[in-house]
Amino acid sequence: MKRFIGFIKKEFYHIFRDRRSLFILFGMPIAQIMLFGFAITNEINNIDIAVLDHSKDATTEEIIHKISASKYFSINQFINKESDIESVFKKGKVKAVLNFEKDFSKNLIKNHKANLQIITDATDPNTANTISNYVNAILIQYQKELNKNISIPYQIVPQTRMVYNPELKSVYMFVPGVMTIILMLVSAMMTSISITKEKELGTMEILLVSPIKPIQVIVGKVFPYIFLSVINAVVIVLLSIFIFKMPVQGSLFLLGLESILFIISALALGILISTISATQQTAMMISLMGLMLPVILLSGFIFPISSMPLPLQVISNIIPAKWFIIIIKGIMLKGVGLQYIWKETFILLGMTIFFIALSVKKYKIRLE
Amino acid sequence: MSIIISNISKSYKKVNALKNISFDVKSGELFGLIGPDGAGKTTLFRILTTLLIANEGSAKVADFDVVSEYKSIRKSVGYMPGKFSLYQDLTVEENLEFFATIFGTTIDENYDLIKDIYVQIEPFKNRRAGKLSGGMKQKLALCCALIHKPKVLFLDEPTTGVDPVSRKEFWEMLKRLQQKGITILVSTPYMDEAALCDRIALIQDGEILEIDTPQAIVKHYPKQIYNVKANKMYQLINALNDYKYNHSVYPFGEFVHYTDSRMDFNSKDLEVYLESKNLSSIEIEETKPTIEDTFMELAK
Amino acid sequence: MNNNNVIEVQNLTKMFGDFTAVNAISFEVEKGEIFGFLGANGAGKTTAMKMLIGISNPTSGKANVAGLDVYKQAEDIKKNIGYMSQKFALYDDLTVKENITFFGGIYGLSRKRIKEKSATLIEELGLESVAKKLVGSLPLGWKQKLSFSVSLLHDPKIVFLDEPTGGVDPITRRQFWELIYKAAHQGTTVFVTTHYMDEAEYCDRVSIMVNGKIEALDTPKKLKQQFNVTNMNDVFLKLARG
Numbered sequence: 001m002k003r004f005i006g007f008i009k010k011e012f013y014h015i016f017r018d019r020r021s022l023f024i025l026f027g028m029p030i031a032q033i034m035l036f037g038f039a040i041t042n043e044i045n046n047i048d049i050a051v052l053d054h055s056k057d058a059t060t061e062e063i064i065h066k067i068s069a070s071k072y073f074s075i076n077q078f079i080n081k082e083s084d085i086e087s088v089f090k091k092g093k094v095k096a097v098l099n100f101e102k103d104f105s106k107n108l109i110k111n112h113k114a115n116l117q118i119i120t121d122a123t124d125p126n127t128a129n130t131i132s133n134y135v136n137a138i139l140i141q142y143q144k145e146l147n148k149n150i151s152i153p154y155q156i157v158p159q160t161r162m163v164y165n166p167e168l169k170s171v172y173m174f175v176p177g178v179m180t181i182i183l184m185l186v187s188a189m190m191t192s193i194s195i196t197k198e199k200e201l202g203t204m205e206i207l208l209v210s211p212i213k214p215i216q217v218i219v220g221k222v223f224p225y226i227f228l229s230v231i232n233a234v235v236i237v238l239l240s241i242f243i244f245k246m247p248v249q250g251s252l253f254l255l256g257l258e259s260i261l262f263i264i265s266a267l268a269l270g271i272l273i274s275t276i277s278a279t280q281q282t283a284m285m286i287s288l289m290g291l292m293l294p295v296i297l298l299s300g301f302i303f304p305i306s307s308m309p310l311p312l313q314v315i316s317n318i319i320p321a322k323w324f325i326i327i328i329k330g331i332m333l334k335g336v337g338l339q340y341i342w343k344e345t346f347i348l349l350g351m352t353i354f355f356i357a358l359s360v361k362k363y364k365i366r367l368e
Numbered sequence: 369m370s371i372i373i374s375n376i377s378k379s380y381k382k383v384n385a386l387k388n389i390s391f392d393v394k395s396g397e398l399f400g401l402i403g404p405d406g407a408g409k410t411t412l413f414r415i416l417t418t419l420l421i422a423n424e425g426s427a428k429v430a431d432f433d434v435v436s437e438y439k440s441i442r443k444s445v446g447y448m449p450g451k452f453s454l455y456q457d458l459t460v461e462e463n464l465e466f467f468a469t470i471f472g473t474t475i476d477e478n479y480d481l482i483k484d485i486y487v488q489i490e491p492f493k494n495r496r497a498g499k500l501s502g503g504m505k506q507k508l509a510l511c512c513a514l515i516h517k518p519k520v521l522f523l524d525e526p527t528t529g530v531d532p533v534s535r536k537e538f539w540e541m542l543k544r545l546q547q548k549g550i551t552i553l554v555s556t557p558y559m560d561e562a563a564l565c566d567r568i569a570l571i572q573d574g575e576i577l578e579i580d581t582p583q584a585i586v587k588h589y590p591k592q593i594y595n596v597k598a599n600k601m602y603q604l605i606n607a608l609n610d611y612k613y614n615h616s617v618y619p620f621g622e623f624v625h626y627t628d629s630r631m632d633f634n635s636k637d638l639e640v641y642l643e644s645k646n647l648s649s650i651e652i653e654e655t656k657p658t659i660e661d662t663f664m665e666l667a668k
Numbered sequence: 669m670n671n672n673n674v675i676e677v678q679n680l681t682k683m684f685g686d687f688t689a690v691n692a693i694s695f696e697v698e699k700g701e702i703f704g705f706l707g708a709n710g711a712g713k714t715t716a717m718k719m720l721i722g723i724s725n726p727t728s729g730k731a732n733v734a735g736l737d738v739y740k741q742a743e744d745i746k747k748n749i750g751y752m753s754q755k756f757a758l759y760d761d762l763t764v765k766e767n768i769t770f771f772g773g774i775y776g777l778s779r780k781r782i783k784e785k786s787a788t789l790i791e792e793l794g795l796e797s798v799a800k801k802l803v804g805s806l807p808l809g810w811k812q813k814l815s816f817s818v819s820l821l822h823d824p825k826i827v828f829l830d831e832p833t834g835g836v837d838p839i840t841r842r843q844f845w846e847l848i849y850k851a852a853h854q855g856t857t858v859f860v861t862t863h864y865m866d867e868a869e870y871c872d873r874v875s876i877m878v879n880g881k882i883e884a885l886d887t888p889k890k891l892k893q894q895f896n897v898t899n900m901n902d903v904f905l906k907l908a909r910g
Contacts, residue, residue: 002472003470005469006470007470010466013462018457201451201453201455203454205414205417205419205453206453208442209419209442209447211472212470367414367420368420404809406808407837502709529709531908532863532865532908533708533904557834558864559838560899600853602850618839619842619846619870620869621888622870622887622888622889664838
């Protein structure tokens with residue numbers, strides 16, 4: 001045990017003395033989350049919109065006036081028929097179209113209820129989302145003014161319709177993906193590099209010719225990175241909660257456990273990589289090309305798996321990241337518990353055990 | 369016997385790194401493995417330290433078999449690989465402490481063994497190993513290899529790339545360690561270091577050329593060697609190479625080491641010949657063979 | 669400048685901040701001489717040599733290499749010198765011929781000249797059978813001989829050798845020195861930096877650097893007499909230990 005602790009102490013020395021790597025280690029998750037987050041949540045200002053007003057009465061005129069008076073929107077053009085909606089979007093001149101129903105004012109007075117459709121171009125999902133929120137806010141404001149002296153309130157019912165990207169991928173959707181990538185990268189690449197570094201330096205030879213057991217070396221290498229990766233995971237979750245106001249619906253405890261499971265599977269992969277590479281450079285190349293690319297491309301992070309060609313869909317099943325993304329999306333966004341994700345958890349657990357067994361078996365007690 | 373090597377052969381793909389090597393090292397002996405780069409020294413060290421398995425033959429270190437009892441060997445030997453394998457980002461003290469803990473001991477426990485060496489690097493104990501000079505690294509690496517009081521010490525080219533002063537100090541340290549009863553197997557490409565060992569094995573291309581004490585090895589040299597000198601080195605070498613009675617011609621510092629193929633060699637004949645080749649200030653005198661001469665004669 | 673001197677150095681100094689790596693060294697090297705430039709690691713050898721081959725600017729002092737000033741004509745110096753080190757010599761993944769062609773090209777030799785040169789070079793070194801083999805597959809000794817010959821491709825006035833024969837077997841080392849003697853005989857000046865003292869014994873003259881200064885400069889024979897020892901190693905030990 002003393003040996004093992006001594007080993008871990010040494011590993012932490014390595015980590016904390018390599019300032020540059022440490023900076024990348026902790027700077028990267030923050031930078032990535034910020035990049036993904038802010039590239040998507042840009043404040044809107046003077047967004048061009050179009051109006052399709054089927055009723056052309058006093059109320060619609062008032063609402064249109066309110067909207068164009070705000071600093072967020074400027075009315076770019078008025079269109080006359082439904083079929084024009086698509087063409088204005090295609091021209092890319094406007095980001096949204098307001099579609100007032102026929103007899104808007106009449107309906108409002110007679111039924112106390114009128115319908116307004118907000119159609120947004122969701123190729124830029126966050127803007128689309130923001131636009132509809134802002135329009136809603138203006139409508140609510142207007143309603144409040146209308147309803148001041150009335151017993152039965154008038155109700156303007158906005159219906160939001162997104163075109164081109166109905167799934168609405170937003171920063172919320174990116175958090176699980178980014179988290180997966182970072183945990184994979186830190187865990188797998190860093191461990192494989194730190195083991196191959198010992199090979200390069202020749203210190204591995206001395207470790208081998210010593211009574212320290214292979215399992216102690218492996219666990220000793222892995223342990224500090226479990227620790228660091230957990231910190232990274234916490235940082236990412238905190239950033240998304242506090243900076244991007246992303247609600248984490250499910251249990252944080254479960255999220256933590258699942259993350260640790262994924263971290264361990266990535267670490268085992270890192271060890272596996274180190275057993276087949278002789279230099280730090282090879283280890284890095286294999287980690288980047290062999291792990292990062294599949295994680296980005298095949299895990300469902302960017303491209304939905306359901307729209308992939310069948311062979312790729314099959315391949316995606318052997319990528320641990322795919323299962324992890326399903327799990328954390330479930331926990332973070334849908335708030336599900338273990339009863340809904342036990343299958344994915346089980347698969348991930350199986351993979352982890354397999355990688356660990358393989359890397360312990362592959363770890364050489366000699367030089368060749 | 370501390371090390372017993374019997375008929376060891378090892379090949380990598382097409383290269384025969386070691387060809388049927390056998391020799392013994394006695395307990396408490398300072399044994400030198402002398403040969404150029406690529407002779408197979410490192411391969412033999414790795415087999416003896418259980419890092420590689422030989423294709424054929426067997427070996428025992430400290431009475432343990434290198435294959436079946438490798439775990440016992442790993443507890444009882446010290447090994448210093450070719451490049452000083454230290455953690456560059458750890459300080460002198462941290463390196464030593466680390467190696468002590470993985471061997472299940474502490475610095476204090478075996479301090480008397482490394483004291484002589486460690487005091488020389490102690491002023492720098494808070495310096496990172498990567499910032500040490502070659503000589504300092506070498507001393508630290510030796511301390512690390514000794515920290516668990518090994519019975520047998522394997523030093524693979526410990527003096528390569530180290531300046532003469534550090535080299536000399538290093539050999540003095542080895543002598544002192546030997547007096548403490550540690551068996552030492554050391555390899556070096558420097559022929560002049562051979563004389564400092566109790567016994568040496570000359571090795572080239574995976575084969576042992578000769579094993580004996582350094583004194584005996586030079587005594588076995590079959591010929592009388594002459595130091596030849598003249599005003600022009602290049603012409604002298606060419607002239608000697610063209611001389612039909614030559615046995616061997618090797619530049620050796622400011623001289624050429626020359627041996628003649630005749631039994632009744634007369635240096636006057638050679639002088640006359642060299643003069644006929646327009647050389648002047650000719651000096652020819654008898655000299656004693658060195659390990660290097662022997663090595664070349666055997667490797668010829 | 670003495671017509672026979674190819675290197676003239678006067679009070680050459682290099683400072684790194686407060687640290688004086690090379691401290692006012694002065695020496696001359698004659699045409700066709702084999703000059704040994706010795707010193708322990710960190711004594712300032714490499715820094716001094718870098719200034720002479722025009723890749724590092726001196727802090728003060730004067731130096732002429734092949735009749736060219738190291739301050740103003742550093743680029744011209746590079747055309748007039750050859751360089752070989754044990755660490756970087758040839759490309760292991762190119763064949764013998766490809767290496768020769770490549771380095772010939774770097775030094776601006778015409779295609780015809782490269783062809784002639786590589787033919788003679790391969791013949792002289794007896795490399796005919798391996799001319800089309802990768803350099804990486806050759807024994808170390810062959811590589812070094814080849815690498816030395818390559819550094820002479822453009823007929824430089826001076827060739828700088830950085831620890832050329834460390835670790836080579838004794839016979840190949842002799843063959844290597846025969847090549848050096850030959851080059852010197854043909855008028856090329858050979859400047860050898862090394863901390864292997866037995867290499868020093870082969871030089872016409874040697875200088876020994878300790879802590880940035882040249883502490884001794886003479887023929888090996890005279891140095892040995894002066895210090896009353898039998899080999900250069902002991903000369904060095906006496907100097908370094910003060």
